[in-house]
Amino acid sequence: xxxxxxxxxxxxxxxxxxxxxxxxxxxxxxxxxxxxxxxxxxxxxxxxxxxxxxxxxxxxxxxxxxxxxxxxxxxxxxxxxxxxxxxxxxxx
Numbered sequence: 647x648x649x650x651x652x653x654x655x656x657x658x659x660x661x662x663x664x665x666x667x668x669x670x671x672x673x674x675x676x677x678x679x680x681x682x683x684x685x686x687x688x689x690x691x692x693x694x695x696x697x698x699x700x701x702x703x704x705x706x707x708x709x710x711x712x713x714x715x716x717x718x719x720x721x722x723x724x725x726x727x728x729x730x731x732x733x734x735x736x737x738x
Contacts, residue, residue, distance in 0.1 A: 665683060666683040667683075668680050668681065668682045668683065669681045669688075669708045671690070671708070671711060671712045671715050673715055673716055673719045674719075676694055676696075676719070677693045677694060678692070678693065678694055678696075678697045678700075678712075678715040678718075679691050679692045679693045679694070679697050679700065679701070679711075679715065680693065681705070681708045681711045681712075684704060685704075686706075687704045687705050687706050687707065688704070688705050688707065688708050688711055689702065689703070689704050689705075690702070690703050690704075690705060690711045690714070690715070696718065696719065696722055697715055697718055697719075699718065700714055700715060700718060
């Protein structure tokens with residue numbers, strides 16, 4: 647066998663890097679989106695309207711994307727602060 651053929655066969659026998667899998671990001675029972683590996687990070691694709699502001703954003707890691715989704719969920723879940731009308735305030 648020639649050395650070039652042996653080198654080609656040896657190259658094929660080396661273990662190949664398996665790409666990182668895409669990950670579903672869930673917040674409680676809500677599927678917020680999916681984190682798809684891209685270059686040096688992951689791109690977030692929204693699967694629920696509440697997370698559309700994160701759609702297409704590239705994060706450094708899946709954990710960072712999940713953290714952003716949790717923060718987005720918490721921000722939407724907080725009730726808006728309402729001022730009490732003067733007629734309903736109690737005098738102290």
